[in-house]
Amino acid sequence: MKILCETQIFNRQTNSNKPKTAKATVAIGFHPTTKQDNKSTLELIHFTPQNRNGVRYKISDNIENMFTKFINDGKATISFKTPPENLMIKCDPIQLKSFLQTLKLGLQGKSSMNLKSNLAAATAIPVKSQPITKIVVTKRAEYPLKGFPRSLKQLTVNGIGLHKVTFEICSLTNLTTLKLNDNSISKIPNEFGRLRLIELDLSNNALGEDTNFRWLIGKELKKTLCELDLSNNKLDYFPIELIKLENVVTLKLSHNSIKKVPFGIRGMKNLRYLHLSTNKLESLPSSIDEVKLELLDVWENNFQPICEKTVEGRLNVTNSPQSLWLMAANAVSNFRLPISSRTLPWILVDLICESPKCFCGRLCYGEPVWERAIEATLDNIKQLVFSRDRLIYADIVVCSAACAAKKAIF
Ligand SMILES: [Zn+2]
Incomplete structure (x- = not known):
């Protein structure tokens, strides 16, 4: 019987204080000593990435003690006489109980299905390779031809002249961080709204060429998005869909040509950091003070004095x-x-x-x-960045x- 577990070895003689945790396989079974007389000894083998051939421990008359007080938490320690080592095992409690039960049956000389395997040729359980969760693409040649693994949580594709967001990216439903900055993206399909992104960077693209921002209010994206960067996108208006993003905390819209911010911005209840520097704002809506902003950056805009014509x-x-x-x-x-x-x-x-x-x-x-x-009344805004030669x-x-x-x- 083999189990996949985490182990620590503590040598009672050298008394090393900091035993290292290893991902290991522990196997138990009979090891035939000689082919002729068919004798065999009960053994435990401990495989670690450092020792792929395994360290073998005799079991019969060689167990000093067994500590099983925390077996329900999936922890147990086997103390051997020779060598004077404690093997601490941590794994699924059910598996661990079954393993120790097998060991007990072996010690009592009883047979068990779990002891039938021949330990002479035993090997470690292959550990599955970890799923890929992060990919960074900064050159065209690095873009995977076979597609991205669906396990991805973080994807960065920048500076490769990407023109559109593919349906394949829209189907990476485990993504939480997506950085597609410094490309030439002008169109995003509505399906993009299915992604449960927390952070989305689309800065330095060409989204101002499109007028469809419905992807922003997709069922999932609308709920999860906390940080959005749409800086430098040739936007000459504030996409109205943004005001539906109730959970967005940071919104970056600097280096565009936005003239107006909608009154509905007060709907962005969690917005704390609003970057609107280097735009063409002539004024702000009076509702801006209803948003509890920590930071409002409106540096380099085009604030105009009171418009006499409208007032009259x-x-x-x-x-x-x-x-x-x-x-x-x-x-x-x-x-x-x-x-x-x-x-x-x-x-x-x-x-x-x-x-x-x-x-x-x-x-x-x-x-x-x-x-x-x-x-403008800006009493509730904690930090205001603006050109002081112009009133807002x-x-x-x-x-x-x-x-x-x-x-x-x-
Ligand atoms: Zn009134």
């Missing part, structure tokens, strides 16, 4: 009744009901998450946006003439 315009307050959806959304917001697509119709969830809010708290859907109407203005939406008057924008 008349607020379009209509007396027509509000749509039923908007009334329902306002009720959810006012009563602070949990916003979840399990309990609310999805259209309502979308409306609540995306529509701007008046500073009084009412949702404003379809109301005009007052661009750069006030100086905020776009606002107001629900009524009364609220507009309070903000003195009439």
Whole structure:
């Protein structure tokens, strides 16, 4: 009988204090001593990667002690008389119990199926090679022709001019970290949203050439993604799908040409680090202060002073009744009901998450946006990086003439 286990050898004479753990095979059985008289001795063989031929221990009259107090945890120690060594074995408890039972039967001279194997030619159990979990490709020649192993957890493919994300990559469902930076990717299929990625680096690509970001809100990706880098992608807008990524903590959008950040950014409840340096922002939405940012980097942007023309315009307050959806959304917001697509119709969830809010708290859907109407309030942002020669203005939406008057924008 053979078991695959972890072992430590402790020599009682040399008293070495730090026995090394090894992945080992321990075998037990009879070893025929002479062919003629068919005599055989009971033996235990200990195979380790350092000793592939195994170290043989006689068993009969050679066991000093057996320590089995922790057998239910899969641990036992066999203490031999010669050599004066303790063999500590750790493995699956059921296997270990069966092994020690076999040893006991052997010592009692009883036969057992498990003792039938001839130990003369015994070898170690081949240890399966570890599954590949990480691959880095930085040259075209390194791209595997036979495809990537499905066991991959981390994949880096950069600087090889990749134009698209293949379906094969979309099927690597064990991936948690994917770095495809410094390529020429302009298109990502919707199937990409099936991946359960935690970290995704797509910086220095050409995603601005495409307008489809539905992959971002794929069933799995939306739930798992924590870190997303879309820096330097020729993006001239903020993909609205981003605001659905409730678990994203770090979002990098630097070195693009983004002019506006949507009011719905307040839906990114876990966002803490927002990088928007070197873009074309003229203002920020007033809701930016609702996101509990540790860092907002808006260095090198194009913040413009208050836009006189818009401020002087008349607020379009209509007396027509509000749509039923908007009334329902306002009720959810006012009563602070949990916003979840399990309990609310999805259209309502979308409306609540995306529509701007008046500073009084009412949702404003379809109301005009007052661009750069006030100086931005950034009190809740712990670290703000910006060019100090420009003030940051905020776009606002107001629900009524009364609220507009309070903000003195009439
Ligand atoms: Zn209001």
